[in-house]
Amino acid sequence: MALVPPAYAQAATPAPVAAKAAPVADLVKAIDIPFEQFTLPNGLRVVVHTDRKAPVVAVSVWYDVGSKHEPKGQTGFAHLFEHLMFNGSENAPGDFFEPLKQVGATDLNGTTYFDRTNYFETVPTAALEQALYLESDRMGWLTGAISQAVLDEQRGVVQNEKRQGDNEPYGLVRYKMIEGVFPEGHPYGHSTIGSMADLDRASLQDVKNWFRDHYGPNNAVLVLAGDIDVPTAKRLAAKYFGPIKRGPESVAPPAPVPVLAQPKSEVMKDQVAAPLVVKSWPVPGLNDPAAPALEVAASVLGGLASSRFDNALVKGDKTAVQVSASYSDFAQVGTFTINAVVRPGVDPATVSRRLDELVAEFVRNGPTPDEVQRTLTTTISRRIGGLESVGGFGGKAVALAEGALYSGDPGFYKKQLAALAAQTPASVKAAAQKWLTRPAYSLTVVPGARDAYEEAQVPPPAAQTKAPETPVKGTRAPMPPVGEVSGLSFPAVQRARLANGMELVYAQRDTVPITQMVASFDAGAAADVSGKLGTQGMMLAMLDEGTARYNSIQLAEAKERLGLDIFTGSSADRTTVSFRAPSANLTAALDIWADLLRAPTFPESELSRVRAQLLTQIAQEQTDPEGIEQRIVPPILYGPAHPYAKNQGSGDAAAVAALTRADLIAYHRAWLRPDKAKVFVVSDRPMAEVKAGLDRALAGWTAQGAAGTKVFREDRMMPTARIVLVDRPNSPQSRITGVQRTGLRGTQDLLPVVTANDALGGDFLGRINMDLREDKHWSYGAYGGFARHVEAAPYQLSAPVQADKTGPSIAAMKSEIGAFVGSKPMTEAEFQRTITGATRSLAGDFETSGAVLAAMQANDLYRRPDDYYATITQRYRAMTRDELNGAIRSVIDPNRFIWVVIGDAKTVRPQLDTLGLPVEVLPAASVTDAPEESE
Structure with a gap:
């Protein structure tokens, strides 16, 4: 009979001790965004909030136009225009991302929904005027820059964005729900992304009329939040937006709450x-x-x-x-x-x-x-x-x-x-x-087999009347220059030892009264149990199902009373148990968090339920293109015996079905233990207070039994280039993943190759994305980068593309990579854009406590000094283009990629056969049995 360690013995759940929490009224008082507002003569409303914590300003422009404003036959126009407005204006031609990349913009994007279209970016204070110039130019001087080619390009991008969503499991539910809840003709009765047929019929004049009718300054709100004051905002708003004429008033369509006649x-x-x-x-x-x-x-x-x-x-x-x-x-x-x-x-x-x-x-x-x-x-x-944060998707702006x-x-x-x-x-x-x-x-x-639906078809090219391709030349003054950008002020990182020997890595940020904390264990997917993949995931899923003081439901309620969120996670190298809580509730939050770390009971009564949840998750991964990729790529890339090959989604279904409580206890005892852990903290509370709380909560927690070990054996044999096609019938898109071992390790100095890759696959403006998305419009987005782990740093490409362009997309990516590491390396313009963007974006990159916390963990994992980011600007400025080109040329070979394609074999296979690589075909149901690499 197996003996269960006393620390894990199940006990009757006592009445939990009531956690002492700060009153809700006190939490509400902590939320305050002082602002002033004014309106320009042309109707533009401007809202200003001053926040001096970092030398950045969030610029957010919201237009009173969304899909609810679209008449029948023009569905998807608002979203299409969101894309068109990123393609340059009369006085700032070219991609909108280009100048903003060079000024170091962060949180840069645009979105469309039922009620609005918005554009936002956070820029260094010294680049504010340039951002306002760009935003005002696309508000007042856009239509002359929209050509037939630009319209065709972005229409194709939007249609692939739609295919990408449709290609997911349950991907058609959103359409059915909108149609079911709202009657035909209701303003909220169609999806924001619209109909492919409507998009295909859109003429150049249609979209220009749409812009003139909806995007005037009187239909917009400009929010400036961050390192700015009201007098400056008034001067700059009048300078850049003041000359724009009013447009037609946007009128909200009648949209009563519908009443269904019957269920x-x-x-x-x-x-x-x-x-x-x-x-x-x-x-x-x-x-x-x-x-x-x-x-x-x-x-x-x-x-x-x-x-x-x-x-x-x-x-x-x-x-x-x-x-x-x-x-x-x-x-x-x-x-x-x-x-x-x-x-x-x-x-x-x-x-x-x-x-x-x-x-x-x-x-x-x-x-x-x-x-x-x-x-x-x-x-x-x-x-x-x-x-x-001052901007982004959910900040103050x-x-x-x-x-x-x-x-x-x-x-x-x-x-x-x-x-x-x-x-x-x-x-x-x-x-x-x-x-x-x-x-x-x-x-x-x-x-069951998804019913055929019209939207999944690749539409034929629409007949269009070609408009003159010569864009209208701008008449405004040139774009203002960027001033001297302030350097990054990364918070000082302190280290200490807790009373039980664990290392504490701490930084203080007092921008919000929140404490974020991570217990990081030297485990990760590489430590999962061979032959029992999914043990770690099952252990983490069971971690909060009960402790000595709380059962599962009581534990959830106790966290909610404190506003405490606890997260578990795993990367290739680390397993984490983290929390975020109002600092006013830190003492009680630490008690609950420590309970989960020290003495989870893994109750037998909850095991079958959690197992069923995990098995369902595994089955869902096998139907999802991204999930299939996560399951099949690691063993193909590393070989089935490598520790990183274990990083296969949620694990093996047969193994998870057989896991016992004893298995989970053994894994927890071997890997989630204080001698394998470091605690990372970012808080508004001083280190002495945080350390005292940790010492109290973790007092007496010591490791028991033998620790788990990971063994990495270097494999010098590179796997053979080939194509693995996973047959997923009736997929409107193919998900392409290209992988290649590089011989690099994550603990090496990878800054040169990562920086060089910015111009190839690491950025929106990288050659791969600009080719497949902006030039060919075969994809909604295609990127490549180094997957950084402690013992390896392979290069990985990801490109969801429309099904009929699968083979040509692989050929195009090979061509782009070959040119970049061959006859057409990084240009001087790409080099300057990369370096200036990297140095100027630092303040925005680390605006939030969460970003600082992630950087602290990365520095520790990759064995970098705690002041790595405080000194990185000097390293960027010392780089040369020849250095970067040489660095990436030495590790990437376009002819050594393994291409994993998840798509419809009957459509895709003939395309792949033209690429000159061996092709092996697997049914989607077989992704648990990944093919062994052939040498």
């Missing part, structure tokens, strides 16, 4: 591993008084880790492996949606009925006070962390812009938080009774 249910088939049940109600949008109550209802039902759906269906009767509920608050309407991934073998109708029962019970009785309080603490603490555009008030975020904090069980129950008793739309997705 509607549909069933669709897809190439999926598990059934999916989705239910959705049309509900009011974000400006309605019901909005905060609906947000709380969604969290209690299916948002919290301790949600009612999770407790009843996943942990209770175990009929589902994943359940969630969400409230999508658009400007004029909203949707309340439930998603349940059904456990394979269970009738989806059973899950659907149980969801209906749980919703009905919630409508009758509402939430408990504790459920409401846990939702508020969790939601608000996450909002605090998300507002550390976004909060201000959303309020200004959707609610007429940049400070609307405060009203939202106040309304959220004021919710009670009664108010949430009332909202549920009003809105969740109405008819809903239900969709069930079942495994």
